[in-house]
Amino acid sequence: MTDTRLTALRTLLDGRWAPVRDEVREQMGRFRPVEAGLSTEEYRARVLDLMGELAATKRPHAGFAPEYGGEGDIGGTVVSFQTLGYGDLSLLVKAGVQWGLFGGAVQVLGTSRHHDEYLRAIMDGELLGCFAMTETGHGSDVQNLRTTATYDPATREFVVDTPEPGARKDYIGNAARDGKMAVVFAQLVTGGDTRGADARSAGASHGVHAFLVPIRDDAGNAMPGITISDCGEKGGLNGVDNGRLVFDHVRVPREALLNRFADVAEDGTYSSSIENENRRFFTMLGTLVRGRISVAGGAGSAAQKALALAIRYGATRRQFADPTTGEEVALLDYRAHQRKLLPALATTYALHLAQEDLVAEMHRIQAPGAVVTDEKAQRDLEYRAAGLKAVATWHATATIQACREACGGAGYLAENLLPQLKADSDVFTTFEGDNTVLLQLLAKGLLSEYGRRVAALGPLGTARFASGVAVEAFAEKTGLTKRRLRAVDPRSPQAQARLIHDRAEHLLASLARRLRPASRTGTDQFDIVNDAQDHLLHASRAHVDTVVYDAIATAVDTVSDAPTRELLAQVRDLHALSVIEADRAWFLEHGRLTVAESRAVSAAVNDLCASLRPHARLLVDAFAIPESWLDCPMLRTP
Amino acid sequence: MTDTRLTALRTLLDGRWAPVRDEVREQMGRFRPVEAGLSTEEYRARVLDLMGELAATKRPHAGFAPEYGGEGDIGGTVVSFQTLGYGDLSLLVKAGVQWGLFGGAVQVLGTSRHHDEYLRAIMDGELLGCFAMTETGHGSDVQNLRTTATYDPATREFVVDTPEPGARKDYIGNAARDGKMAVVFAQLVTGGDTRGADARSAGASHGVHAFLVPIRDDAGNAMPGITISDCGEKGGLNGVDNGRLVFDHVRVPREALLNRFADVAEDGTYSSSIENENRRFFTMLGTLVRGRISVAGGAGSAAQKALALAIRYGATRRQFADPTTGEEVALLDYRAHQRKLLPALATTYALHLAQEDLVAEMHRIQAPGAVVTDEKAQRDLEYRAAGLKAVATWHATATIQACREACGGAGYLAENLLPQLKADSDVFTTFEGDNTVLLQLLAKGLLSEYGRRVAALGPLGTARFASGVAVEAFAEKTGLTKRRLRAVDPRSPQAQARLIHDRAEHLLASLARRLRPASRTGTDQFDIVNDAQDHLLHASRAHVDTVVYDAIATAVDTVSDAPTRELLAQVRDLHALSVIEADRAWFLEHGRLTVAESRAVSAAVNDLCASLRPHARLLVDAFAIPESWLDCPMLRTP
Structure with missing residues (x-):
């Protein structure tokens, strides 16, 4: 009997483009996995063959304009790319270069003379x-x-x-x-x-x-x-x-x-x-945002696959006996092991849902016949893509590393898939935009938007706003913030949302204040901005945290099946609290958490690890990664 | 004109076994670096050839007993292994298997019948x-x-x-x-x-x-x-x-x-x-501690090499113009880039010095004719080796990853050495003892030692001690600790030492208290210990931090050249403060830092990054890695 939660979670994760995901899963299941031990030239030839098989499915065509045999399904194309990420990542990237970057540039930067001449050959993979x-x-x-x-x-x-x-x-x-x-x-x-x-x-x-x-x-x-x-x-x-x-x-x-x-x-x-x-220049670049969104999605799939491998292994591999029972204990029953994998799993869920929102927004703006043409929507999409790409790819790199280590020596053997997953996805953090540079781009966008908001207050409003900020800063220094009076229950979504949003706002406001001198002429702009660079990157990350949190918090509310909603709420809690825990020094420094509350956050992360442990397998199964792409000796050996 | 600080730093880092290091550097300079793009079988054959070249230098012989043609230079053997870590890590590991693990086991677990029959052939590489x-x-x-x-x-x-x-x-x-x-x-x-x-x-x-x-x-x-x-x-x-x-x-x-x-x-x-x-069983295992110490050393060399590559690249590669001057800025002039590399460099210095202390202690205990035979010294060595191996290898993995990313696309090309460094050293975190398990081993040792110390107080002392701990716990909960009254100047070594040692002691004492119920029969030992596992790992890491900090703090005092001492003091400060910064939530939660002090720590890390930036190249040059092992296209291209 299938757990109804598995179906419900899969439906949620597959989302709007579920049929596309299923189609790609089915196609991938038919592709023969790339053999180990190929030379570079053999490997390249093999991936080229797979490109041909992929083109034959006509899946890559879907993203192109209907006039040339495509479906104009911009969102579906990114989702199908993302699903390919469960398989060989060289194929993913080569397909991305061909149909996303090269084909995409011809489509969005070219005009009919280029489209007429080249698009069909590009779609069919005849013109690489x-x-x-x-x-x-x-x-x-x-x-x-x-x-x-x-x-x-x-x-x-x-x-x-x-x-x-x-x-x-x-x-x-x-x-x-x-x-x-x-x-x-x-x-x-x-x-x-x-x-x-x-x-x-x-x-x-x-x-x-x-x-x-x-x-x-x-x-x-x-x-x-x-x-x-x-x-x-x-x-x-x-x-x-x-x-x-x-x-x-x-x-x-x-x-x-x-x-x-x-x-x-x-x-x-x-x-x-x-x-x-x-x-x-930035209009031209902006049309290419799809590449960045695709990489964020590919990174998500790689992290999901690594977690599926490590959690399955951790649930069966046993080491050291329980002193009371004498029975050897499964790795995943150790709190330290849970700590390595389960918060990462919760964040992987949240990122997946945030990615789905991002793809939907991109589709809304870019699909043929889209009604949205305002520049602001396009710009906001670019900033969001930049932030999510940075956070998702760093998350993937760290998660795959943790999964590799969680499988010990087995995790280091090529046959068990993790080393290649690690090696292949590693460059995601620096290609399609270096992550650090992308977070700076996001910060720039957030600061302009903030400047507009403040300006919209008018002279009186600005003065009031400024004095409000000053009072808050004073209150923080003296430890007397009003926020401290509100007790924080870490398991309350209201409290989680407040903490995560409030941090992002505060970091941005204080950053704007700090950078104000750089707008005056005659100042050493570079030094002022450079000295605030860690603050700036922190503000960007905190902003992305709000987007990601909101995605999972909203998703919980959409789930109608009660047991599934309860489970997903725990995933949300673990994601939110591990984000807060990782930066709890900031919350303490800024009077957002008392010492007792901060400790309660860490305790809750531990408790959630324990209570999600029995559901870990279910949670990774809901990614519905084709079994043939997870099959490896470490999961077969007794 | 050579900077006198370069010579002084190199002398300090090379330490007691400087002649061994120089000999290995000279030998390695003569080995032809392994070609790129070899198949696995070709690569294995090539490394086997290098094993022969290495055996011919007679360097591997030095660690064996003089009766069989060795020098009994246990410390020198580990140092020479460590220096090999600047080159091909497959050679390092294969040499470690042959002469360290296999040869070492025959030597320390065998008796003359085994030594007479096999040792010479093992040393000469004839019996693999x-x-x-x-x-x-x-x-x-x-x-x-x-x-x-x-x-x-x-x-x-x-x-x-x-x-x-x-x-x-x-x-x-x-x-x-x-x-x-x-x-x-x-x-x-x-x-x-x-x-x-x-x-x-x-x-x-x-x-x-x-x-x-x-x-x-x-x-x-x-x-x-x-x-x-x-x-x-x-x-x-x-x-x-x-x-x-x-x-x-x-x-x-x-x-x-x-x-x-x-x-x-x-x-x-x-x-x-x-x-x-x-x-x-543990006596037998204990004789094999050398392997673990060697891995910690090899990880250190890998981290040093990665930093040398990334810092040289960051000092020459420029990106984005300074808005005032219009000149493009070197990557290493960006605070975010400094933050990625310089704290890691400072910690690499501290770990190198701690490793040198560990090797000296091992040599004191294990070298032929050693006078130290007490079990406690041997056990302490094992615990220290376990802790340092875990911390050093995780540090290497994180540092090499940061260096790879800091070099962008260039850092992902095999020709620029970082990918192989990353891939080869990755398994260090889980072989020769899984890091998480090693930190648990260390915690076990620390807890026994702590138990002995408490027991030595006698019944009255124990009661006093216990009530002191209780008072402190109460004071912390209410935020009224006596320690808060002492202002912390983050640049004072006394303050650094106090914070780092005090945290380790407190974590251990509270851990001991928390685990006390597990010693009673009829309790669920496993659950009690498992629930405290993150606390336990934290206590171990904090203990290793004391060992590492003490090593660099002591080293600063031994340097007689004033400019060198001043520079090394900044390295110590950056190491100490980045360790404290990373865990400043704990210091805040436990009343060891006020909010203002905690923020001052972060500010000091930023300031130290800026003030060490001009010396970054000097600091990596002091590792004296043979130039032929650093030569790569990204450092040659304009």
């Missing part, structure tokens, strides 16, 4: 491509890429060039072996020198734009003027062929510019629907 | 061997291994047998490919059934003993009755051939028993110089 943005010297600061694309009106061509070693395109997926074409991001220059070493000195630079550049001919040889090299072995994802591209005055036709937001006329006249260069 | 302790079903709880060695007086042989699948020897280094012999740990049974499936049922079991068992003939084939299999690819260390051994009633002569502590007469009479089976 690269997303050539990152350079050796510029990864996070993509606005300052050094590659140039200089328009030559004489031949109506762009000349793509790598002017210095640091401008080499680096870490580019699909480049080392399989890619035939690349979307190359370069500074668009008009009126510049198309032959010299420094195109930008003579001409006018219009900022970074994207160009379609063929990089290999049909025989697989590099196109003239392009030097392709191989990044070689990596820490993981060795089924993906990352490479480097160097351009020596490579000519492409004027039409190679992906011209949705800007164009160059035959005579070299530059035009754009977005006047401001900065805004134009 | 395994240390077959861990079983699939029992790793941490080695006292309950299931492999049996049953004496058959009729033939004067032991019959070694694997009675159940879980008793298979697993993860055994040197077993899959190269080992000819194994030290096999098995339950010694006399009077048992030498042919049946359960030898122990009929006979008398005397606990776990070690036996020398040939596992391969000269042609490399498994010996009759032994099934050898390969653990296959691992998360790292793929130059080491880990394998599995299954014994089907394998007969070895009576002399195969490593009989230093116990023997079986021809007629089957068992005798031992240590009557108590439990004590006998």
